[in-house]
Amino acid sequence: MKTGTIISELKSVADPARQEAYKTMFPTSMKYLGVRAPAMRELIKNWWVEIKKWTPEELTSFAKELVDTRVFEANQVAFELLWKNKNALKQLNLANLEYLGKNIDNWATTDAFSVMLSGWAWRNKQINDNDVLKWLNSENRWWRRTAIVSTVPLNRVARGGTGDTKRTLMICEKVVDDRDDMIVKALSWALRELSKSDKPAVKEFMEKYDSELAGRVRREVYTKLETGRKNG
Structure with a gap:
């Protein structure tokens, strides 16, 4: 699983109308794709089959890569994946958290x-x-x-x-x-x-x-x- 794969699959279920609506719902400097929550949850469930086998260190590193894309939905995916792995959550310190939160500029994120x-x-x-x-x-x-x-x-x-x-x-x-x-x-x-x-x-x-x-x-x-x- 690579960051590019995540972005590509998110784009495949993007909704142009939702993308436009997000601009009003939670303005951000990040890029919107326009993925609705149910579609995102379904993708995460599919990705999790592979990602659940990763070490906490691998997952944390991947979450940071997703945050680095500065794509709104990718940031959400990063948080959701970490939430699903409590061993990875247990390794989050202040430095990790502030890195993962570096794009917060809207209420949803x-x-x-x-x-x-x-x-x-x-x-x-x-x-x-x-x-x-x-x-x-x-x-x-x-x-x-x-x-x-x-x-x-x-x-x-x-x-x-x-x-x-x-x-x-x-x-x-x-x-x-x-x-x-x-x-x-x-x-x-x-x-x-x-x-x-x-x-x-x-x-x-x-x-x-x-x-x-x-x-x-x-x-x-x-x-x-x-x-x-x-x-x-």
Whole structure:
């Protein structure tokens, strides 16, 4: 399996209409092919027959090659393949993560990276709190969003999380007055995810910072606390 093979097969299932839609859905400096998620998942399943036999080192190296293509879908494939091999995930350190995340410049790539890679590595102590706080203090809005969305795997059962109130709120309290739309949406998501395992802590947080929080955060999180849903 080579990078060129991945790109070629992605192109074979590309949808021109989807390619055009992506420009509005998540603008990026990367190249779009226009591959829909179901088609990509089917290809990954086919590729996995061979790739699952690779060593963690081989897979990590290949994921970096995919990232280097600067193709939007290839970056997604890189993250998905690593997620499927937990031994490869266990070898990701800060340097590897920052290399794999070097193209994040849109919410879709950022969130996939954060949920599948960086949040997992943080939860498993392959990176530490200071590493995540460094991202949060970055001038790059996407690395700031990464720091916040990386709390999701700490709390989401489907991603192996068991709940981590302390670290989640450590991040959230540092962005309560940030009005960047990408940060506001990430903060709401982080708090709503934590509310599934520690509703009292989220309620206390909301009451403490109520006057400083963006309207979207107050609306979505209070609705989640009251109804269990994002929107009423």
